[in-house]
Amino acid sequence: MVIDLSEVPITQGTGYPADFRAAVAGRSRQRVGNAAGLTNFGVNLTTLAPGAQSALRHWHQGQDEFIYVISGELILVTDAGETSLTPGMMAGFAAGVANGHHLINRSTQDAVYLEVGDRTWEERVEYPDDDLLALAKPEGGYYFAHRNGQPY
Template sequence: MIINPEEVPSEIRTNYPDEFKPMVAGRIRQRLGNFALLQNFGVNRVKLEPGSYSSLRHWHSHQDEFIYVLEGELTLVTDRGTEILTPGMAAGFAAGEANGHHLVNRSSVVAIYLEVGDRTPNDKVTYPDENLMTTPSPDGKSRKLIRNDGTPRAISF
């Protein structure tokens, strides 16, 4: 299937609790993989406005992630520190590696990148800076946000 990005809807929504929404308010995603009806992995084209984060810093228990920078400059923040990524650079994050990561646009222009992730079931996502993690629901169709010690947090998504 040929995909013209101009035909793919853009979305700015997030499932994060209200207190974290301002961090990702300038993230605009186009879900290319969903548009192509892909089942095993997702591909998103993401525009990140200056000052915005790609996500809260996180890592996945079961899912691999990969990003590829198309335009602009992004700062990759991991447990190891920060690195600048420019067009043509990429980064990968193996499932189960407890290395929290996210991208921050610290420049003055919009950056665009591709993010690719698999859709392995039963994935847990840990947000080390926020004392949060997600766990899958028994039916696998939603995720529950809890604290890292397992105590509940009043939100599911």
């Protein structure tokens, strides 16, 4: 299926609890995988404004992630430190590997990247810097909880 990007809605915001929402202000996405009708994995065309970040630093127990930088410069923050990513560079994160990661745009221009992830429904997302877990609901979607399991 051919995708007309001008027909794919731009979404902003997050499902994070209120205390964490400011972290992703300046992030927008176009869910191009959904526009193509994909069900086994998601593909988002994501833009980070200057100063924005992709997510809270996190890792997935059940889902793989992959990113490809299209334009701009991003800083990849992982447990190992920081790495500058420029157009054409890629990074991947295997499910179950406890390596918290996220992207930050510290430049003065927008940065655009593709993010690809599978849709394994039995998912748990750990946020090593915050008292936060994302847990999959059997009917789809996520709910957020404290590390002790108490829902937000």
